Amino acid sequence: VQLVQSGAELRNPGASVKVSCKASGYTFTSYYIDWVRQAPGQGLEWMGRIDPEDGGTKYAQKFQGRVTFTADTSTSTASVKGRFTISLLINKRTTTLQMNSLKPEDTAVYYCNVLYNGDYYWGQGTQVTVSS
Helix, strand or coil: CEEEECCCEEECCCCCEEEEEEEECCCHHHCCEEEEEECCCCCEEEEEEECCCCCCEEECHHHCCCEEECCCCCCEECCCCCCEEEEEEHHHCEEEEEECCCCHHHCEEEEEEEEECCEEEECCCEEEEECC
8 A cells, every 4th residue: 555645845825736645555445535734843633534435525623614525436526615625536546635825824744644454554745835
């Protein structure tokens, strides 16, 4: 099982960024994918989860209204209700986290992970820095 994320990003406040996570080594549609972030000097913060099989989603209360998770089990889709959107590209075994209207407090390392057969597998993390 392997999760490979896109590279570090530097953005100005108000800009947008998309972080991707490509999975391999397991049946992509059989396991939830979570997104987690860690701000400087802070602990891990769970943002939410998407089920690639049926598009079912859960998200942390903090991000309610700010995070929308959608899945089109045929190809890909994204629905924006807030600043953050998680999408799936089923055919590419990829999940993406798009963040709009970035704020300096969004500066963090963003991780995807999957719980596979009782073990967590993590992407390598993507540093997103929001600074003017």
